[in-house]
Amino acid sequence: MDGAVFACFSFYGTLLILKMYSLAVITGQLRLRRKAFANPEDALRHGGLAYHRTDPDVERSRRAHRNDMENIFPFLFLGGIYSLMEPNLYIAHVHFLVFFVARVVHSVAYLCALKAPTRSLAYTIGQIPCISIALQILVNVAARW
Amino acid sequence: MDGAVFACFSFYGTLLILKMYSLAVITGQLRLRRKAFANPEDALRHGGLAYHRTDPDVERSRRAHRNDMENIFPFLFLGGIYSLMEPNLYIAHVHFLVFFVARVVHSVAYLCALKAPTRSLAYTIGQIPCISIALQILVNVAARW
Amino acid sequence: MDGAVFACFSFYGTLLILKMYSLAVITGQLRLRRKAFANPEDALRHGGLAYHRTDPDVERSRRAHRNDMENIFPFLFLGGIYSLMEPNLYIAHVHFLVFFVARVVHSVAYLCALKAPTRSLAYTIGQIPCISIALQILVNVAARW
Numbered sequence: 001m002d003g004a005v006f007a008c009f010s011f012y013g014t015l016l017i018l019k020m021y022s023l024a025v026i027t028g029q030l031r032l033r034r035k036a037f038a039n040p041e042d043a044l045r046h047g048g049l050a051y052h053r054t055d056p057d058v059e060r061s062r063r064a065h066r067n068d069m070e071n072i073f074p075f076l077f078l079g080g081i082y083s084l085m086e087p088n089l090y091i092a093h094v095h096f097l098v099f100f101v102a103r104v105v106h107s108v109a110y111l112c113a114l115k116a117p118t119r120s121l122a123y124t125i126g127q128i129p130c131i132s133i134a135l136q137i138l139v140n141v142a143a144r145w
Numbered sequence: 146m147d148g149a150v151f152a153c154f155s156f157y158g159t160l161l162i163l164k165m166y167s168l169a170v171i172t173g174q175l176r177l178r179r180k181a182f183a184n185p186e187d188a189l190r191h192g193g194l195a196y197h198r199t200d201p202d203v204e205r206s207r208r209a210h211r212n213d214m215e216n217i218f219p220f221l222f223l224g225g226i227y228s229l230m231e232p233n234l235y236i237a238h239v240h241f242l243v244f245f246v247a248r249v250v251h252s253v254a255y256l257c258a259l260k261a262p263t264r265s266l267a268y269t270i271g272q273i274p275c276i277s278i279a280l281q282i283l284v285n286v287a288a289r290w
Numbered sequence: 291m292d293g294a295v296f297a298c299f300s301f302y303g304t305l306l307i308l309k310m311y312s313l314a315v316i317t318g319q320l321r322l323r324r325k326a327f328a329n330p331e332d333a334l335r336h337g338g339l340a341y342h343r344t345d346p347d348v349e350r351s352r353r354a355h356r357n358d359m360e361n362i363f364p365f366l367f368l369g370g371i372y373s374l375m376e377p378n379l380y381i382a383h384v385h386f387l388v389f390f391v392a393r394v395v396h397s398v399a400y401l402c403a404l405k406a407p408t409r410s411l412a413y414t415i416g417q418i419p420c421i422s423i424a425l426q427i428l429v430n431v432a433a434r435w
Contacts, residue, residue: 004289010226011286014279017219021272024215038208045261063328069214069359070314074307076222077366081300116335127311134304141301144294149434155371156431159424162364166417169360183353190406214359221367 005092006083012096027061064110078133095129102126150237151228157241168210175203209255223278240274247271295382296373302386317351354400368423385419392416
């Protein structure tokens with residue numbers, strides 16, 4: 001935790017994890033409100049086997065969550081390695097902030113079904129700092145060999 | 146690997162990964178026993194295209210695995226950062242152990258379809274150390290600024 | 291980034307993340323070409339609600355991506371801890387390389403629907419270095435206690 005970049009990375013990484021947790025809570029709440037349960041044992045507890053069914057909004061929230069796993073987990077790896085490479089604090093901060101804002105917009109666009117291509121645009125903008133970091137890691141390692 | 150907390154974290158993190166791997170093995174075994182394959186090329190090898198189909202128990206095992214990804218991967222990030230913050234070993238151990246036990250109970254409750262709300266309870270208890278760690282990271286970073 | 295093993299791990303880890311990103315791009319391209327969108331708002335932008343549907347090749351690409359999440363993310367944790375344990379560089383490199391090649395073959399076998407058991411074989415071979423690393427971590431931690 002010594003480096004300022006690593007502290008900055010820890011901060012945004014933790015916020016992103018909390019953002020993901022909130023999607024899990026939203027999925028759970030939607031399952032209860034829409035009475036749409038993935039497991040018969042849950043349906044039985046909440047009214048009967050008829051509620052062992054799918055719901056479009058529950059599935060939407062689950063897709064948003066899966067997309068987060070596909071993108072935020074790689075960021076946690078890339079950002080961690082990058083932080084150890086002693087990058088410029090300001091440049092690193094911009095990388096983390098762009099990714100963070102893009103992923104928050106992505107989740108909001110997903111949950112609210114905002115008009116396309118809002119969500120895809122947020123996804124693409126979020127990928128830019130990730131690709132940038134990935135290339136910097138490869139260059140850094142190549143320079144050592 | 147110097148710190149005792151980091152060694153403790155590595156131990157539980159590795160056990161949790163092995164637990165996740167075992168879910169993949171269970172899904173694979175269920176696919177073979179129930180003859181329910183996600184891909185036509187697998188079905189063709191095991192009796193014919195009729196076995197390119199879904200099975201409730203295979204899907205259950207896959208849901209347990211996905212829930213692990215949603216929760217264990219964030220723990221690996223949070224626990225790693227937390228271990229670097231030089232927390233008290235005993236308190237850190239309790240955090241890791243509660244999460245570990247909760248996730249094992251969660252998997253057993255999922256696979257055995259235990260009566261609700263056993264599984265949800267295990268999930269919620271497992272979230273407590275994660276939220277605690279997340280807040281400690283945010284406070285720690287905020288204290289530096 | 292001091293250790294050679296950690297640099298080697300960062301290199302393969304980053305390549306694997308880029309490989310995963312390419313699966314996301316392939317899924318997106320397949321959705322556009324097959325006109326099969328998971329969200330009504332995307333279908334509306336690309337011809338109408340009739341294209342809010344599933345497609346076998348899109349689902350195949352998504353299964354390959356999910357399998358990567360189930361296996362590459364755990365490798366990023368295990369490989370990171372292992373790199374900090376000061377293993378022999380050559381042995382560590384072999385572990386990382388076997389996993390990397392196995393996962394590339396897995397993705398190709400999945401996307402091209404290669405005859406079974408090509409894909410399962412690649413999966414199993416990729417698991418060998420992961421299990422090896424997991425056991426080495428457990429032994430290393432046990433030796434400290």
